[in-house]
Amino acid sequence: MVRRTKEEALETRTQLLDAAERVFSDKGVTNTSLNEIAEAAGVTRGAIYWHFRNKMDLIDALMDRVRLPLEDLREQAMAIAPDDIVAQIRINAVHVLRQAVLDPHHRAIATILLHKCEYVDDVLPLKQRHLESRNECAADVEQRFAYAISLGQLPTQLNPRLLTMALFSYVDGLIYNWLLDPDYFDLAAEAETLIDIFFDGLRKPMTPVRGN
Amino acid sequence: MVRRTKEEALETRTQLLDAAERVFSDKGVTNTSLNEIAEAAGVTRGAIYWHFRNKMDLIDALMDRVRLPLEDLREQAMAIAPDDIVAQIRINAVHVLRQAVLDPHHRAIATILLHKCEYVDDVLPLKQRHLESRNECAADVEQRFAYAISLGQLPTQLNPRLLTMALFSYVDGLIYNWLLDPDYFDLAAEAETLIDIFFDGLRKPMTPVRGN
DNA sequence: TCATACATACAGACGTGAATGTTTGTAAAT
DNA sequence: ATTTACAAACATTCACGTCTGTATGTATGA
Numbered sequence: 001m002v003r004r005t006k007e008e009a010l011e012t013r014t015q016l017l018d019a020a021e022r023v024f025s026d027k028g029v030t031n032t033s034l035n036e037i038a039e040a041a042g043v044t045r046g047a048i049y050w051h052f053r054n055k056m057d058l059i060d061a062l063m064d065r066v067r068l069p070l071e072d073l074r075e076q077a078m079a080i081a082p083d084d085i086v087a088q089i090r091i092n093a094v095h096v097l098r099q100a101v102l103d104p105h106h107r108a109i110a111t112i113l114l115h116k117c118e119y120v121d122d123v124l125p126l127k128q129r130h131l132e133s134r135n136e137c138a139a140d141v142e143q144r145f146a147y148a149i150s151l152g153q154l155p156t157q158l159n160p161r162l163l164t165m166a167l168f169s170y171v172d173g174l175i176y177n178w179l180l181d182p183d184y185f186d187l188a189a190e191a192e193t194l195i196d197i198f199f200d201g202l203r204k205p206m207t208p209v210r211g212n
Numbered sequence: 213m214v215r216r217t218k219e220e221a222l223e224t225r226t227q228l229l230d231a232a233e234r235v236f237s238d239k240g241v242t243n244t245s246l247n248e249i250a251e252a253a254g255v256t257r258g259a260i261y262w263h264f265r266n267k268m269d270l271i272d273a274l275m276d277r278v279r280l281p282l283e284d285l286r287e288q289a290m291a292i293a294p295d296d297i298v299a300q301i302r303i304n305a306v307h308v309l310r311q312a313v314l315d316p317h318h319r320a321i322a323t324i325l326l327h328k329c330e331y332v333d334d335v336l337p338l339k340q341r342h343l344e345s346r347n348e349c350a351a352d353v354e355q356r357f358a359y360a361i362s363l364g365q366l367p368t369q370l371n372p373r374l375l376t377m378a379l380f381s382y383v384d385g386l387i388y389n390w391l392l393d394p395d396y397f398d399l400a401a402e403a404e405t406l407i408d409i410f411f412d413g414l415r416k417p418m419t420p421v422r423g424n
Numbered sequence: 425t426c427a428t429a430c431a432t433a434c435a436g437a438c439g440t441g442a443a444t445g446t447t448t449g450t451a452a453a454t
Numbered sequence: 455a456t457t458t459a460c461a462a463a464c465a466t467t468c469a470c471g472t473c474t475g476t477a478t479g480t481a482t483g484a
Contacts, residue, residue: 028330118240173385
């Protein structure tokens with residue numbers, strides 16, 4: 001049945017994106033045909049080619065929906081721990097981990113990017129987007145780390161850029177490994193503990209650390 | 213030209229695997245046709261179907277070649293720091309990072325597994341193998357962490373299993389992010405520093421830590 | 425206000441190329 | 455003489471892009 005009004009067409013578009021998200025995260029990007037997506041959305045390939053130019057354009061639209069709200073993260077962290085920059089970053093990291101597990105939307109996208117997608121030439125825009133997103137976020141965190149170091153909240157010998165890469169890699173790796181086998185460990189429940197493992201080596205203990 | 217003797221046939225097989233490693237790590241697993249691999253090896257598809265049943269069988273043979281020598285790692289670490297278990301694990305981690313960067317063979321396999329492969333149903337054996345390999349290695353490291361804790365070389369409140377996942381995720385994430393953009397940071401040069409960032413939070417400082 | 429014209433939002437059919445698995449052919453080795 | 459180690463041809467499937475058809479919505483003008 002053909003959607004007639006603009007609102008109905010928009011709904012079709014949304015259902016196509018939802019279907020694509022589901023099927024991609026299940027069967028992989030290159031292993032999924034446009035026909036499968038159309039079927040999962042209850043339409044035909046004609047609808048896809050009306051709303052999108054091709055598969056890459058569809059993926060692009062898919063990623064447009066998950067523009068991570070960088071500002072939100074900063075504000076949220078700022079509200080909880082205004083003075084302690086490291087605590088802010090820590091909270092952000094925990095939040096990202098929990099989100100990847102608990103929010104089906106983010107989980108699907110993470111699955112696609114980490115496990116169901118080949119970064120090859122014909123989806124190069126996807127890789128570019130992934131990189132830009134990472135670098136944009138990394139630049140922000142790096143600045144905050146640098147500020148924390150300048151405030152004496154972190155040892156001065158630490159390299160902010162390397163430290164940022166370390167944290168990002170840790171978070172990415174945790175999500176990657178958890179998605180590989182979600183039953184191996186409970187990422188949502190252990191998120192804080194895991195982030196603590198990483199951060200407890202960064203802070204200068206204000207008081208001598210006692211044995212266990 | 214047809215290889216005639218068994219030795220020549222084995223060489224053809226090796227060249228096919230080498231070609232597959234190259235092309236897969238460049239163009240992705242599902243995006244590479246068997247014809248492309250055959251061409252890269254200087255033969256036709258007939259040769260592939262003679263040596264392997266299908267693409268999956270070829271991949272399987274590819275992974276058989278990189279059986280990580282778990283024992284070697286242990287012995288190597290043991291030789292350097294016989295008493296300090298944590299130092300051993302630290303050395304192993306640095307070695308894995310360096311290897312992923314410097315050894316073309318390991319780098320290609322890492323690229324395939326982390327960036328050029330979709331973990332979907334038809335390559336499920338590949339995912340299984342990846343998981344088993346991880347779990348086997350993780351079980352070993354977990355045991356060593358537990359031993360280190362029992363010796364008092366690490367705080368008792370640490371959970372060995374979670375700690376192992378943390379370290380593995382960190383290493384995986386570093387390789388993942390480095391492969392995403394090898395120019396962003398120099399993983400080989402910074403490997404030790406990066407591993408230090410992780411580990412320095414684990415050791416109980418024997419003496420109170422001084423300010424920077 | 426109502427008929428006409430055009431645009432929208434798809435469904436369905438068509439042609440094409442590419443990859444796969446299989447089968448057959450063949451020269452050399454055993 | 456038969457098996458080995460491939461090359462080359464064949465048949466099939468399948469996904470893609472395009473094109474056409476069509477029912478409905480919307481704008482326009484008298």
